[in-house]
Each structure stands twice: as C-alpha cells, then as structure tokens.
Amino acid sequence: xxxxxxxxxxxxxxxxxxxxxxxxxxxxxxxxxxxxxxxxxxxxxxxxxxxxxxxxxxxxxxxxxxxxxxxxxxxxxxxxxxxxxxxxxxxxxxxxxxxxxxxxxxxxxxxxxxxxxxxxxxxxxxxxxxxxxxxxxxxxxxxxxxxxxxxxxxxxxxxxxxxxxxxxxxxxxxxxxxxxxxxxxxxxxxxxxxxxxxxxxxxxxxxxxxxxxxxxxxxxxxxxxxxxxxxxxxxxxxxxxxxxxxxxxxxxxxxxxxxxxxxxxxxxxxxxxxxxxxxxxxxxxx
Amino acid sequence: xxxxxxxxxxxxxxxxxxxxxxxxxxxxxxxxxxxxxxxxxxxxxxxxxxxxxxxxxxxxxxxxxxxxxxxxxxxxxxxxxxxxxxxxxxxxxxxxxxxxxxxxxxxxxxxxxxxxxxxxxxxxxxxxxxxxxxxxxxxxxxxxxxxxxxxxxxxxxxxxxxxxxxx
Numbered sequence: 001x002x003x004x005x006x007x008x009x010x011x012x013x014x015x016x017x018x019x020x021x022x023x024x025x026x027x028x029x030x031x032x033x034x035x036x037x038x039x040x041x042x043x044x045x046x047x048x049x050x051x052x053x054x055x056x057x058x059x060x061x062x063x064x065x066x067x068x069x070x071x072x073x074x075x076x077x078x079x080x081x082x083x084x085x086x087x088x089x090x091x092x093x094x095x096x097x098x099x100x101x102x103x104x105x106x107x108x109x110x111x112x113x114x115x116x117x118x119x120x121x122x123x124x125x126x127x128x129x130x131x132x133x134x135x136x137x138x139x140x141x142x143x144x145x146x147x148x149x150x151x152x153x154x155x156x157x158x159x160x161x162x163x164x165x166x167x168x169x170x171x172x173x174x175x176x177x178x179x180x181x182x183x184x185x186x187x188x189x190x191x192x193x194x195x196x197x198x199x200x201x202x203x204x205x206x207x208x209x210x211x212x213x214x215x216x217x218x219x220x221x222x223x224x225x226x227x228x229x230x231x232x233x234x235x236x237x238x239x240x241x242x243x244x245x246x247x248x249x250x251x252x253x254x255x256x257x258x259x260x261x262x263x264x265x266x267x268x269x270x271x272x273x274x275x276x277x278x279x280x281x282x283x284x285x286x
Numbered sequence: 287x288x289x290x291x292x293x294x295x296x297x298x299x300x301x302x303x304x305x306x307x308x309x310x311x312x313x314x315x316x317x318x319x320x321x322x323x324x325x326x327x328x329x330x331x332x333x334x335x336x337x338x339x340x341x342x343x344x345x346x347x348x349x350x351x352x353x354x355x356x357x358x359x360x361x362x363x364x365x366x367x368x369x370x371x372x373x374x375x376x377x378x379x380x381x382x383x384x385x386x387x388x389x390x391x392x393x394x395x396x397x398x399x400x401x402x403x404x405x406x407x408x409x410x411x412x413x414x415x416x417x418x419x420x421x422x423x424x425x426x427x428x429x430x431x432x433x434x435x436x437x438x439x440x441x442x443x444x445x446x447x448x449x450x451x452x453x
C-alpha cells in the first residue's frame with residue numbers, strides 16, 4: 001500500500017491548486033456557514049435541534065474558558081468554538097463513506113509531485129472490485145499507469161490545514177498577549193531563548209498532532225479495508241459480514257478520535273492563551 | 287522538506303483565509319446570538335431567583351407580622367378583660383359604698399326623726415303635765431279659796447316656785 005502524505009491535486013483554478021483536502025475543508029466550512037445562517041436566521045428563545053447543539057458547545061467552552069481565565073475568558077469562546085466545530089466537522093466528514101474512495105483515475109504523463117497518490121480505497125463502501133484492482137500498489141508511480149486520485153480527503157489529513165490553524169492560533173495568542181500586557185511586558189516572557197523555541201514547537205506540535213491523528217486514522221481505515229479485501233476476495237456477502245467486525249470498530253474509533261482531537265486543539269489553544277493573556281488580577285509569570 | 291510534506295504556502299494561506307471567513311460568519315450569525323441568548327437566560331434565571339427570595343422574605347415578614355398581630359390582639363384582650371374585671375370590682379365597691387352611705391343617711395334621718403318625736407312627746411307630756419298641774423292647782427285653789435290667809439300663803443309659795451323655776 002502506498003498512502004500519500006500530501007493531498008492530491010484535483011485541478012488548477014488559475015494559479016490556485018485545488019487539492020482534494022482543500023475541497024473537503026471548503027465543504028466543511030460551507031456546511032457550517034449554512035448551518036450558522038439557518039440557525040442564526042430563525043434563532044429561538046427556547047432552543048431546539050441544532051441550535052441546542054451549538055449552544056451546548058458554546059456553553060461548554062464558555063464554562064472552561066471562564067474557569068481557566070476568569071471573566072475575560074468569555075471573549076475567546078467564539079474562537080475556541082469555531083476551532084472545535086471546524087475540526088470536528090471536517091474530521092467526521094472525513095470518516096464518511098466516499099471520502100478517499102470516490103475518485104478518478106489519472107494517467108500521469110508528467111511526473112508531478114502529486115503523483116504519489118496511490119489507491120486509497122479505505123472505505124467499506126468502496127467496491128471490492130476497485131479495491132482489488134488497487135490493493136497491490138503500483139510501485140512505479142512514474143510510469144504511464146493510471147493512478148487513483150480520491151476526490152475527497154479529510155481536511156485535517158493535510159498539513160496545510162493543520163498548520164494554517166496552528167499559525168492562526170499562535171499569532172492570535174501572541175497578539176492577545178501583547179494587547180493585554182503591553183509589548184515590553186509580553187516580550188519579557190522570552191528572556192530565555194528556549195522560550196522562543198518553545199513557541200515554535202507549539203506550532204509544530206499543534207500542526208503535527210492533529211495531522212498525525214487524522215492521517216493515522218485514514219491509514220488505519222485503509223489498512224483495515226485492505227485486510228478486508230484480502231480476506232473476502234470477491235464475495236460481497238462475506239465482505240459485508242466480516243467488514244462489520246473488522247472495519248466498523250475502527251470507524252467508531254475514528255469518530256471518537258475526531259471529537260477528541262477537535263477538543264484537544266481547542267483546549268490547548270485555551271491553555272496557551274491563558275499563559276500570555278494578562279487578566280486584571282492575574283500575576284505575571286516572571 | 288516542506289515540499290515533501292505537501293506544505294504549499296498558497297494552500298496554507300487559502301486554508302487560513304477560509305478559516306477566517308468561517309470564524310467571521312459563525313461569530314456574526316451564530317455566536318453573537320447565542321451570547322445574547324445565554325446572557326438573557328442568565329438574567330432571567332437570576333431575576334426569577336431574586337424574585338423568589340424576595341417573595342419568601344415578604345412571606346416571612348408577613349407571617350411574623352401576623353404572629354405579632356395575633357399576640358398583640360391576645361394581649362389586648364387579656365388587658366381588656368383585666369380592666370373590665372377591675373372596673374366591675376370598682377363599680378361594685380362604689381355601689382356598695384353608695385348603698386351603705388344612703389343607708390347611713392337614712393339611719394341618721396330616722397334617728398333625727400326619732401329624736402324629734404321624742405322631743406315632741408316630751409313637749410306634749412310636759413304640756414299635759416302642766417295642764418294637769420293647773421287643773422289640780424285650780425281645784426286645790428277652789429277648795430282653799432275660802433280661807434284668805436291660806437290663799438295669801440299659797441300665792442306667795444307659787445310665786446316663789448315660779449321665781450325659782452324661772453331662774
């Protein structure tokens with residue numbers, strides 16, 4: 001099996017490369033925007049349905065933010081909730097059938113950097129025939145053989161997404177630190193050069209943690225699907241029965257991981273924020 | 287290295303921008319409303335709780351007031367009863383005293399009358415005695431009038447007694 005670390009290029013929109021992961025992230029973003037406008041448009045005093053879920057998430061972060069940072073924490077709740085909602089939505093969309101299995105074949109004439117794409121039929125819903133055809137990885141990517149390009153890829157199984165989030169969060173944290181404590185006071189945190197290194201390592205850990213978990217999940221599902229294909233051969237009945245035992249538990253696991261990672265991302269944002277954001281009654285760290 | 291990890295600055299910036307848009311939209315259309323709704327709900331709950339405690343306070347005050355009023359009323363009744371008893375006793379004493387006084391007065395009047403009667407009787411008796419004495423004296427005088435000497439002596443003796451009784 002060969003699973004690409006990189007997102008696969010679908011097409012170029014002018015100078016802009018549209019990859020399958022950015023497509024997924026746009027879908028997740030669009031979904032949330034539509035939900036927000038629909039729920040916000042007929043917002044009810046007594047919540048129900050999706051509004052209730054949004055309120056619950058908001059209140060959860062409100063509770064944690066005010067617990068960690070006092071009253072000042074409540075103004076960071078929108079960021080935390082947005083992070084959580086975006087990450088969990090794209091993670092869960094990434095587990096849906098079709099992601100990684102729907103796609104097209106592309107014959108690479110020019111050896112582009114995106115040609116590492118291997119058949120990533122990870123999903124139980126992919127036809128066994130397709131799996132079978134691509135279960136054995138084409139080792140020679142640069143030959144003229146057709147390569148499978150999945151149309152969708154979990155948005156967070158792309159380092160561009162996770163690092164974009166990580167950088168936004170870290171920039172936000174430092175801007176807030178400067179705003180609350182003043183530039184000189186904020187810089188006083190970094191007398192020790194190791195502290196500066198630590199800030200960069202936070203970006204890396206943010207980015208790689210999320211990517212690693214989601215990507216590992218995709219690899220895991222692909223691996224389980226491949227095992228399933230090897231066991232069942234071409235029998236659709238066996239495929240369904242055995243798949244229930246060896247793929248479904250991992251799908252559940254991925255839903256759980258998707259939630260946990262979204263939660264962890266938001267919580268780490270909050271805790272890093274609380275290190276630098278100076279509230280009225282908090283003491284300086286140095 | 288970045289290239290082999292698939293990191294592409296254009297894609298990274300695009301992701302950042304789309305996240306920014308998402309943040310803006312969620313904040314504007316959803317979170318701001320949730321914020322207000324939560325605040326309103328908190329305010330409403332706080333108001334309800336405050337109202338509740340105030341009502342309880344008032345109820346307690348009312349109950350206490352009622353109890354105090356009851357106590358006061360009972361005390362007043364007690365007091366009035368005592369007063370009434372006292373008044374009754376006083377009236378009784380007064381009546382008795384009055385009765386006694388009037389009885390005494392009557393007794394005095396009766397005694398006076400008795401004395402008067404006694405006096406009157408004495409006067410009557412003395413009148414009778416006088417007239418009796420006169421008639422006796424006249425009879426005696428008529429008997430003795432034949433004797434002038436005796437008459438003169440008698441006149442002298444009578445005059446003497448008159449003089450004596452006058453003095």
